[in-house]
Each structure stands twice: as C-alpha cells, then as structure tokens.
Amino acid sequence: MQGFTYARAAVVSEALAAGREPGTAFLAGGTELLNWMRLEIAAPARILDITHLSGLDAIETLPDGGLRIGALARLNDVALAPAVVARVPVLSQAILSAASAQIRNLATIGGNLLQKTRCPYFRAEEMLPCNKKRPGSGCAARDGLNDRHAIFGWSDICVATHPSDPAVALAALDAAVITACGAGGRRIPINEFYLPPDAGQDRNSVLEQGELITAIEIPGSAPCSIYIKIRERESYEYATVSVALALDLDVWRRIARARVALGSVAARPWRLTAAEQALAGLEPGAAAITAAVESGFAEARPLAHNAYKIALGRNLVLRAIRLVAEMTP
Amino acid sequence: MNTVGQRFARPDGRIKVTGAARYTADFDRPDKLHAVLVTAPAAGQLTSLDTEEAAHGPGVIRILTQADLPQFTAVPVPLMFSLPPMRNDTIRFEGQPVAMVLAETLEQAEAAAHRVRVTIAPAEVKSPGQSNPRPPVSDSGYIFAAVDAAKGDLAAGFSQATHRIAAEYAQPSRHHNAMEPHATLAWWEGEDLVVHDATQWTAGTRQMLAKALGLPPERVRVMCPHTGGGFGSKAFPKWHTLFAAAAARVSGRPVKLVLSRAQMYTMTGYQPLTRHRIELGATPDGGLTALHYDSVNVTSSTEDFVESATQAGRAMYAVPALETHERVEEITAGAPTPLRAPGGGASGMWALESAMDELAYTLGMDPLELRLRNHAEVDPVSGKPWSSKNLLEAYALGAERFGWHRRPAQAERDGDWMVGWGMASATMGSFRLPAAARVSLRADGTALLESSFNDIGTGVFTIFSQLVGDALGLPPDRVEIRNGDSTLPEACGTFCSASAMCVGAALLDACRQIRASLGEGDPLALLRWLGRESEAALGRFSPGEGVQLEIDGGASPNAMRTWGAVFVEVGVDRALGLLRLRRMLGSYSVGRVLNPRTTKSQLIGAMIWGWGMAAMEASIFEPRLGRFLSKNLVGVPLPVNADIPAVDAVWVDELDEVASPIGGKGVGEIGVVGVAPAVANAVFHATGLRIRELPILPEKLLAEE
Amino acid sequence: MLTGRMKFREQLDLTLKVNGREHSISLDARVTLLDALREYLGLTGTKKGCNFGECGACTVHLDGRRVNACLVLAAAAAGREITTIEGLADEKGMQHPVQQAFVDQDAFQCGFCSPGQIMSAVACIAEGHTRSDAEIREWMSGNICRCAAYPQIVAAVRQAAGD
Secondary structure, three states, X not given: OOXXXXXXXXXXXXXXXXXOOOOEEEEOOOOOHHHHHHOOOOOOOEEEEOOOOOOOXXXXXXXXXXXXXXXXXXXXXXXXXXXXXXXXXXHHHHXXXXXXXXXXXXXXXXXXXXXXXXXXXXXXXXXXXXXXXXXXXXXXOOOOOOOOOOOOOOEOOEOOOOOOOHHHHHHHOOOEEEEEOOOOOOEEEHHHOEOOOOOOOOOOEOOOOOOEEEEEEEOXXXXXXXXXXEOXXXXXXXXXXXXXXXXXXXXOOXXXXXXXXXXXXXXXXXXXXXXXXXXXXOOOOOOHHHHHXXXXXXXXXXXXXXXXXXHHHHHHHHHHHHHHHHHOO | OOOOOOOOOOOOHHHHXXXXXXXXXXXXXXXXXXXXXXXXXXXXXXXXXXXHHHHOOOOEEEEEOHHHOOOOOOOOXXXXXXXXXXXXXXXXXXXXXXXXXXXXXXXXXXXXXXXXXXXXXXXXXXXXXXXXXXXXXXXXOOOOOOOEEEEOOHHHHHHHOOEEEEEEEEEOXXXXXXXXXXXXXXXXXXOEEEEEEOOOOHHHHHHHHHHHHOOOHHHEEEEOXXXXXXOOOXXXXXXXXXXXXXXXXXXXXXXXXXXXXXXXXXXXXXXXXXXXXXXXXXXXXXXXXXXXXXXXXXXXXXXXXXXXXXXXXXXXXXXXXXXXXXXXXXXXXXXXXXXXXXXXXXHXXXXXXXXHHHHHHHHOOOHHHHHHHOEOOEOXXXXXXXXXXXXXXXXXXXXXXXXXXXXXXXXXXXXXXXXXXXXXXXXXEOEEOOEEEEEEEEOOOOEEEEOOOOEOOOOHHHHHHHHHXXXXXXXXXXXXXXXXXXXXXXXXXXXXXXXXXXXXXXXXXXXXXXXXHHOOOOHHHHHHHOOOOEEEEEEEEOOOXXXXXXXXXXXXXXXXXXXXXXXXXXXXXXXXXXXXXXXXXEEEEOEOOOOHHHHHHHHHHHHHHHHHHHHOOOOOEEOOOOEEOOOOOOOOOOOOHHHOOOEEEEEOOOOOOOOOOXXXXXXXXXXXXOHHHHHHHHHHHHHOOOXXXXXXXXXXXXXXX | OOXXXXXXXXXXXXXXXXXXXXXXXXXXXOOEXXXXXXXXXXXXXXXXXXXXXXXXXXXXXXXXXEEEHHHOXXXXXXXXXXXXXXXXXOOOOOOOHHHHHHHHOOOOOOOOOHHHHHHHHHHHHHHOOOOOHHHHHHHOOOOOOOOOOHHHHHXXXXXXXXX
C-alpha cells in the first residue's frame, strides 16, 4: 500500500464535504478497499472512515411493504433480518452465499455493490494488460483465458463480470440505490446503477466523486423468490454463474410476473427482460417455459472459452422457476 | 507399558489451540529489518531495474540488487533449485526475484517494493504442449528411480489381449498452498549465522546455507519448532532463505523475509502439469496382459524436474509385460518440486486407476473384481517380495464398510442428483533416510528426546512420546521433546512420509542402548538404584551403508510400499454442472498404526486433498503472458469445510518390522492416492461421462435440463 | 479520539483495546489490525496466511463479531473491543471449551490455522449456527485448513456447542 491519511467522519455532512475532494475514498467494511490498495487498483491519498456515521445501518419496512436498508448495514445483519428473510428471501440467500461469515460481518450492503471485477488479469499482483487498471493497455482476457468472463454486454475494452451476489438479487427486485452528495442526492434504479464496461477506467457505476450511498430501497416484497449460485466449491467462492428469480403467480398459478437476473455473466447483474416478457402468462410447468427462458439468451455473445455459461444460465433459470413454483403454495 | 495403538492426545495440543505455538514469522529480533522481494513480471532479459524512487521512500534502508549480494557457491539440485537468481540479467520465469527492499517497517518495505521499476525485454513464452517431450537429463538431480522400465514382451502381451483400452489423462499444475507462508528471520552473531526458517527440513536448510555461503555447517544454526504446513513446498530449501541470510550480512541487522501468497506461486515449486497415455490389455477374465504407460510433465528451463508419474502405476498390478516412460517438457515457469504423494501417487495413479475403471466397463466386470484379479503378490518389475502388503484385506474391509457390494449397476437418482459410486486402488512408495536422535532417561522420572526433526502436524510429538515412553517404561506425558533445531542430532526431513519411520527407528535405537547400559529390568528403577542423574544415548537409523535416500526398499531384499483402496459416493447435477461429495472411505495397509487418532487425521486430511485435486484445484498457466494466471486463494480454490460431509479412514492390523523397527510405514501421503480417480469413476457411474482431465469443473459436466 | 473535528493524519496515535487491555500506540495509517497485533503488540497467535481475506487464519473478534483482521485498518478498530486467541482463556488461565474441544477432537494438525478456526468457532457457536453438522460446515467455511481437519473441526464445534 502507498501512504495515505486517515480520518473518521462523525456526521454525514462532514463526510460529504470531505469526500468531494479528489483522492478521497470512503472506508466502510474495507473488505475491498484494502485489497485494492494492496494490488494498486486504487491508491487514495485520503481514507475517510464512515463507519461511525449514525443512522445509516437501519433496516426498515416501507409503507408499500418494501424495505429500506441502510447502506452501512453489515451483510450478515441484512441477511438474517426477519423482514428480509420473509419478504425478499432471494436477497437473504444471495448474501449468505457471498464470501464468508467473517467477511459478511465487515462488509456493508452499500459497499458490496461497489465491488470491482474478480477478473484474474485485473486482480493480478503485477500490471497486466487491462484497460480497467491501466487505460489503453488492452484487455488480456479478450483473447486470453476468459472462461469466467462475460457473455452479455461486453466490449473489446473489457470482458469482465461483476462479482456481487447481493446486487443480482437487488437487480431482480428492482431495488434503488439512494445516495447523498453536496447537491442533495439521488435515487438510482439499480438496473441503471452500473456503467457499461467501456465507460472508463475506474468507473463502474454512475456514482460521482464524493457521492455516498446511504440506503438501498426495495419496492414491495417477493416472498416467492430464490437465489442459486453455481461454483465448484460449496462455499466461500465467487459464482461461476448465479441466478436471482422473483415470481408472482396469479390465482391460476400462472406466471403473472417473472423477474430474472443473472450474475457473473456481464459487467452488471443482467436482467433477462425478453425472457421475463415471454414467461408472463405461462404455467411454471409448461413446455413453453424452455423457449421463453431461451429467448433471454438471444443476445448472448460467448467468448472463446465461456459458451458453457449460456447453457448453464439457461438451466439455472429453468431450475429456479421449478423450485420457486414447487415451494409456492 | 504399551500406549502404542492407543488414542493418546497430542502433547502439542495446548500450545496450538492457545496461539502459543510459534511459527517462523512469529519470532522477532530487536532492530530487525523487514525485507520484501521484488520480482520480474515476465521472463526475458532484465533491461532496467530502477530503484531510485523506491530507495528514497520513508524508512527504506537499502534496496539490494545482484551487485550487492555475495557470490554464492553453487548448491546441487535438489538441495535447492539450480538457478541462483539475482546473479545476472537473464530472467527465466515470471516471479523470479530481481531485488530486495529492506525497510524499518513492513508497510514501508511493501510500498517501496511496488515503486521499484523492472523492465524486461520479454522472451518467447513456452507454454504446455508447445515443446517436444524429451527424456530428462540423467543428472537432473530429481531422478530417484529409473525413468524407463520394461518387462516381458509388450507386443505379445497386447496380442494376447481380447480387451484393450488406450486413453490419455491429464491433470493441471497444483500448488501446495500451505497456510503458513514461507518465512525466514536471519541474523549474524559474529561469524555465526542464526536462522529461523519455515522448513520441513532443518538440517537441509543448514546444509544449503553452509554450502552457499561457504561456511562450516557448525557456524550455521537453523531453528523451526513448528511448521505451518509444507506438503513438499518446504522440503528442499529455497532461495529466499539464502537471500535473508545474505541481507542480514550486508545490512548488519536481523532481517525478516516473509513471502507473499503470490510469491509462493513462483518461488517455492508446484506439482507440474502431467499428461499420461495408458494402454492396457486384458483377457476376458480381467487378467492384465500388458501395460504401456508414458507420462510427460512440464518443467522449468532451469532444470529437469521429474514427476516420476509412472512409479506407482508400474508397482500396482501383476502384469506380465509392461513398458513405462517418463518424459519432460519445458515451459517458461519456475521449477516444480515434490507435492504430497509424489512418485506417481497423486498424478500417475489418477491415470492408471481411471484406465482400470475404463477397462472394467469394457470387460463388463465390477471395478473391484478387476483389481482383485490383478493383485500383485510381488513387485511386478523387480520380482522382489513386499516387506508387507495386506491390500486384499484392505479391499475387503473397505468394501464391507462402504457397502460396495450393494452398488447398483445403474446409478440412482436422488432428486436432481445422480448418485454415483467409484473406487480406486492406492499405493505410495516408501522413502527411508538416515536419522539420529538422542534420548536421555532422567532420575526425576522423565525422558528427553532431542532430534532436529520438524513438526508439520503429522503427530510426531505424539507418537515419539509414545515410543520413548513405552521403550523406557514411562507414561508418554513424561517425555519432553526438543526438536527443530540444527544443533540437535540430525533428523531427516519431515517429508516423504518418512520421519515417523526413520526418526522413530533412531529413537528406539537410543532407548535400546539405554536399556542395555542399565541392565535387565525397569530402566528408571535401575537408574535410580545406580544413583545416576541420567543416562543418555544417541540412536541412529540408516537405510543402508552410505545411503542418503532409499526408495521402495532400494537394494534390500524386499520391496516396500504402502497400499489402500478408496471408495467414493458423489452426487452429480448435470443441469447445473455440480459435483458434490456425499461420502468417502479409505481403507489402508500401512504397517503398524502407532496412534489411531493422529493417523486417522492424516489419512482423512490427505483424502480431502484428493477431493481438491478431483474437483477444483488447478494452477492454470497463461500461455501468452507466461505466468500462472491466478496466484491467490480466490483464483485457485482449495476445499473448505462445506465440501466435506463425510470422510473416514480405516486400516488393517499389520506389523512391518522389515520397513522399520517401529513396525509402521509412512501414512502422510497415501491418503491422497486414488481419490481423484475414484471420484472420476463415480462420476462415470453416475452419468456415463468419462472425465479424463482434472479438475472436474461445472463446464465439463453440463447437460441439458 | 479520532472522530469529531475531522483531521486526516498519516501517523496516528490510537488506543487498541485488546483482550480487555488498552494499548496506546502510534501507527502509520496503513497498518492493519492484523499487523498491529503481530508486529506492534507482540500478539502473534493471530496468523497471516494470505493477507487478502481469502483464508481466515487472521480471524479475531471485533466488538464480539468474527472478522478477518487483515481486512481491517488498525485505525478503524481503535476504540472497539478486540479479542484474539490469546484472550480466550479465562482469568485463571483455563482453556476455553472450544480450545479443549479442538484438542479432544484432534481438530488440527500443523496448527497454523487453528487460532483463526477457534475464534471462528467461538463466534459460530455464539451466533447459534450449530443446529446441524451441515450448518456448522457452512458457517465454518471461511477458515481454510490445508491439513484438512474439517470433519474433526465440525466435531469440535458440535462438542463445544453441546457443553
């Protein structure tokens, strides 16, 4: 790590004022930031510890049955909160499948969304060709070992995927990211939160310097929802591919609304909007389900080594639909 | 008194669960400097090494480059890798050290290391599969047994065969990834060098340092009471230990050097990617008629490391005709080194036992039946009798405990999982090395055992306490042990599953001398009766006059190996590409078991290594950049607790006093053997899918929902 | 002490409360909690296995919750309750039931990961994640044991949870 200065913010206004200065990084859980500094992915001059800001870790229910989760809520606290387990099981499951118990005790829900890719070229201890680490140096993964990389929305600048599990669940739940900044703050739909991979070196999201995530809001509830994560190791590993599915069934047990997001297939959680539309009106056990799901992969563009992610993603969505339908009374 | 065979608890338990056990990086010296190595980003020619900015960093004392280091005397392979880096500007592989930062604090040293600018004119990368395999040079230093073997008439054997299979198998390079990073703390006391080093071989580190620095061995003291895992990576000394010693000399201050996890991927060796081609011929009753087995392992341009992949395979079955060859292939990487279950235990048996399963299906025979049919009563190549082998009993015990005979012909379904059963044989070579140990019986009713052996958790404190206690008529908890210090009588390294046998034999020799000198009766009572404070003796074990390393019985009349069988039940969900362990049982014939508790822990731990090899572990070489792609524990997954629902190990009663006076043979490595093929065979049973390249990743299993 | 009147500093004077004792030290802001324990306070029971949060060897308790000490800046831990393996025994030096269970079940070999495993196990039991072996395995998966004493670790957690 290169040298930096450290301070703690006591109130939000203080944090926002200090955070505007370029070279300042907010420190919440620290589970990413410390490693970025070790790998020279980031070299902030100033670290502003925001974990002592009060009131930013509450989990509250909203009048519409939705949830508001303070950005500084620790992952384990979110996953185990009764309201989260009951209303949005997909989020609880996604969080509990992420990282380890120790990391989930440190990491915050706000910080989790700001993880950077686990692309091994990006995370290498040395500088390898990587436009996200050193602009203009190329993308070693584009024609390299890209079996873990994107099948949707990539560009020649970057073919990496986003690693967050909770973000995939939040994408399926149409959550919004609530921010504060000097000018007041914003409400950013999570599906507009992440930038395309060629957006610029260290920008993965629309957040501006000094803009602070204060909360995540989830509209309504999704009791019929599930998160499934594929990996060769049973625990404590990033996903090969994951799926978050929230189903609304009508009184005839047909799909009124399906919301499907895939993880580890793109630079952001990837909603299968075409498939969602095609699924509407179908019975979960219908033969037409397969074609409906497959329609979501029409725009997939596999790289040299990851075509399997299309088949795996398709199977995952089919499995998720079946399992959610089975457990829905 | 006889505690051998009892579940006696580890005497080192308390210090290990309280954090009091000290590993190398836990030791400190006042005024020490922190050293951090700077490494080359690629192979090629070093065109510039700019230390200017880094040298001005706060707290930086010095940045050592090749000009600052003394000329080391060459150390013969395998005592250390052949290439001494920081000697000239030729960079043989990514990760080769080029400079060493010395600073007051770790933070300052690490920051400065990042500021050293290394420029390389890159060389062309040789990646696996690009060069022609060739025989290793005969003096490579790594050839402990013939690389080629032949017996009988191979062509005739195959012509008698009614059933043949020929297939290629491969497994990737894998790193040891001991939890404790390699570390050295070195300082000089006048002309004497004192070193704490994370090693499996205290005496080896001393030998290396003395040789490289031109010192008489007695001027070098190496200490390592506890080693946080090694699995082969800490068996032979490595350069960083020498660098730390040299840096302490140059700077005049103690130096602590701890390798980063990433540096453990380039500087401390790995098990090389190995490809195997196996051809088997058999008659309809399953009798093997011929075995043709060629292996090729990758190695560094610096030296010809030989994985010895065929060694286990050619000892396994009674086959009238066989031919085996071991070849190497250069890649642009650092040198490999032995990894748990070398000599073809992990690598070669993966291929052979997969091939045997394929043959069983070709024959329409039960896979276990095929193994029984080809049981080798004597060593197939030398014809020598085994020192002990109760493998038939081990097969029977394992099959019975596992319920193998209830194995359905067609795999059964459990929800979304297809449940498959697979098995494989296991065998591991026996390595014996010279060792010495001093035992003192003391009038206060205690005994002291002194030997330089290393504790890597195999349970040596436990069984040595038992052996000394039993031999001298004391409870094991009255035996004090001093180990891991090169000033003590010299033990062999704690590797090759050898230390229990060889140090155990030496300490028994010492106890025998003590009893002989005290006369007939209870030694402690005699000592007290004689009015003596203590009686000490130096015991020795040697595999043979002048023999430094004996493999599989060497020139002795017997061939020596350990044996076993592994039974595995897996679940495969092909729609999701998932492979999960459901249960695993190993059954072994390994000589006398001195302590069932620590033995079981070793066997189970090794079997879980086998699961890692089967299901996830791979250090993938990036062919264009010429480096291991991931050098961390995220890109290279190791098994975690959730992967392991049920594992057990059992063994047959056995006493092998030919192999060692302790009656036992090594148990540290055989647990690895056979697991990967048993898993792949279970996957085949579950799915009809034959996986011939490890690890068995989701993309290899996928099928339509 | 560090909050209020925010001032960014490179060298920090802070107080770490470790195992019930307060230690006032002056540190470079970069020093992690792990390195502060090992290099500045001489508490070497907490191990550095990977320094990236990938192995769990450095697990300690921060305000009663298990965390990876390598992922926490010492500065961020100032003023909070830190418990390490050295702080588990009671005042009379009696081993914690989890420590005893690890010995009883032979739940380690080389012992290097054991302090982290034990700190994790103590927390796992306090959290109540011991309702089944499968649950123990999952919640103990943040600690890699390369010697692979996993079944014995589960047995130790089960034993201590039953005490």
